[in-house]
Structures are given as structure tokens and as C-alpha cells.
Amino acid sequence: MSEPVLELLDVVRTYNPGRPSEVAVLRGASISLAPGEMVALVAPSGAGKSTLLHVAGLLDRPDAGEVRIAGQATLRLRDTGRTRLRRETVGFVYQFHHLLPEFSALENVMLPQFARGIGRGAARARAEDLLGRVGLTARADHRPAQLSGGEQQRVAFCRALANAPRILLADEPTGNLDPETAGRVLEVMLELARETGLAALVATHNPDLAARMDRVLRLEAGRLVAA
Numbered sequence: 001m002s003e004p005v006l007e008l009l010d011v012v013r014t015y016n017p018g019r020p021s022e023v024a025v026l027r028g029a030s031i032s033l034a035p036g037e038m039v040a041l042v043a044p045s046g047a048g049k050s051t052l053l054h055v056a057g058l059l060d061r062p063d064a065g066e067v068r069i070a071g072q073a074t075l076r077l078r079d080t081g082r083t084r085l086r087r088e089t090v091g092f093v094y095q096f097h098h099l100l101p102e103f104s105a106l107e108n109v110m111l112p113q114f115a116r117g118i119g120r121g122a123a124r125a126r127a128e129d130l131l132g133r134v135g136l137t138a139r140a141d142h143r144p145a146q147l148s149g150g151e152q153q154r155v156a157f158c159r160a161l162a163n164a165p166r167i168l169l170a171d172e173p174t175g176n177l178d179p180e181t182a183g184r185v186l187e188v189m190l191e192l193a194r195e196t197g198l199a200a201l202v203a204t205h206n207p208d209l210a211a212r213m214d215r216v217l218r219l220e221a222g223r224l225v226a227a
Contacts (some may be wrong), residue, residue, distance in 0.1 A: 003071055005166050005199045006033040006056060011065035012222075013051055025051045026062070027222030033199040035166065038190070040210035041203040042227055043219035049203040052219065053169045056201060058086045070166060087115060091160030091198075093189075095172035097152045099144040105131060105155045106140040112162045123162075130158035134188045150181035154188055161192060168193055168200040174209060182206065 013026040025048040033039060043049050054060040055067060058074060067074045069089050074082060099108045109127035110120075118126075131140050134154040144152050153173065160168060173189065174182035186209050193200045202213065210216050216227035 002035050004032040004068070005035050005070050006201070007031070007066075007068040008052075008056060009066045009068070011052075011055055011062045011067065013048075013055060013060070013062050017063070024222060026055070028065070029219070029222060029224050030065075031056075031201070031217065031224050033167070033201060035199055036194070036197045037215075038193060038198075038200040038202070038213045040213040040216045040227075041201055041219060041224075042205070042210055042216060043203075045205075047219050048222065049219055050171055052224075053171050053201065053203055057090045057092060057167075057169045058082045087112075088163065089166050091163070091165035091168045093153075093156050093160045093168065093170040093173045095175040097144070097156035099152055099155060099159070101144050104141050104143055105136060105147065105151075105158075108144070108155055109158045109162050112159060116163055118163075126162060127158065130161060130192075131155070133192065134158060148181070149177055150185055153177065153181075153185050157185070157189055157192060161196065161198075164196065166199065168198045168202075170200065170202040170204075172203055172205065174204070174206055183208070186212065 008029055008031045011026050011029045014024045016022045029052060041049055055062050069085055106127050109130055110123040113123035131137055136151060136154055139147060139151060174185050177185060190212060204210055217224045218227040
């Protein structure tokens with residue numbers, strides 16, 4: 001059996017500990033994702049889905065427990081090590097795409113590659129290939145304001161995959177799209193993820209999206225259980 005590419009082991013995350021406003025969001029959450037596995041994460045709004053994704057993607061540190069990326073423990077890593085591991089291993093997609101408005105679709109997909117030291121020519125070739133796969137070759141020179149919501153989200157997926165990550169974390173990636181557009185974006189996401197062997201953890205309220213995943217987990221009272 002393949003080594004898990006992502007593991008959360010009894011992760012605890014509490015905000016404002018010891019204060020009247022204390023909120024225990026994660027209370028021993030655990031998950032293991034194998035390479036190529038796609039998992040849906042479902043829960044009501046405010047249950048902690050985004051917190052769990054931020055912890056899994058090394059954007060936030062847990063108060064207890066461990067996060068392992070490709071077998072590497074991360075709790076005691078310094079910020080520089082966490083940043084490097086996140087940049088090289090994890091791709092993020094959010095409900096609101098957060099594309100940089102002053103850059104074209106092509107440039108938005110090239111920029112993360114520069115952070116890894118990839119040269120301009122290679123970064124451009126990779127960006128053109130990804131945009132071509134999602135049917136946006138003719139829109140590559142357009143800025144985000146000139147693209148539809150579905151087109152912008154497809155660019156965001158390409159950007160998340162630009163550095164060939166091993167893990168894709170998506171937070172309500174179709175939540176602000178109409179059902180028809182959400183369906184098209186979903187097809188693109190599934191195709192690209194399965195082509196590249198990504199492990200994907202996707203927080204969603206979309207039952208159609210969740211039904212297409214390999215399994216579904218529910219976040220209940222700060223723990224993950226099979227849905």
C-alpha cells in the first residue's frame with residue numbers, strides 16, 4: 001500500500017483559549033489520504049472546514065496533534081521549512097479565486113512557478129499547457145475582470161496545479177457558481193486531479209461534487225467521521 005501523502009493525527013485547534021470567547025474547532029481530527037485519492041469534506045457552515053484545510057495545508061499550526069506531508073512531520077518545523085514544503089507539495093483552490101487582477105490568466109498561472117525558481121520559458125509552457133487542458137487557450141491573455149466566473153475558477157485550478165503539487169486542498173471551489181458552471185468546473189477539477197494522481201481534500205456543500213469523490217467525511221464536534 002502507498003504511503004499516505006497527507007495525514008492529520010489527533011489534531012486540536014482552539015481559538016481564544018482560556019477566554020470567555022474560547023472556541024474549540026478541532027478536537028482530535030484525524031485523516032489519511034493516499035496518492036490519487038479524492039475525499040469530500042462536508043459539514044455545516046462554521047463547523048471548522050476551513051480551519052481543517054488551513055491546518056492540513058500548513059497555513060495554520062495546530063495546538064496539538066501532528067500533520068504529516070509525504071511522511072514528514074511538520075509540527076516542529078520552522079516557518080521557512082513549512083513554507084518550502086507547502087510551496088512544493090500543496091495546491092490551494094478557494095471559493096473566491098483570488099486571482100491577481102493586474103495580471104493575465106497566463107501570468108496568474110506562471111507566478112507561483114517563479115517562487116520555486118522555475119525559469120520564464122518553462123513556466124510559460126506549463127501555464128499554456130494547463131490552460132489548454134481546461135479550454136482557455138484563447139483567453140490566456142485576458143485579465144480576470146474580462147473572464148466569466150467559471151473561467152476565473154478554471155484559471156484558479158490551473159494556478160493550484162502549476163507547481164505539480166501532490167495534494168490539492170479546495171475550500172468550496174464551486175460555491176459561488178451557478179449549477180451549470182459549477183458542473184463544468186467540477187468536471188475539469190476531477191479530470192486534472194485524476195490525470196496527475198493528486199490526493200484531493202475538497203470542502204463542499206455541493207452533493208453532486210461530494211458524490212463524485214472516492215469517499216465522504218463529515219466534520220462533527222471537531223472530529224472527522226465517515227458520512
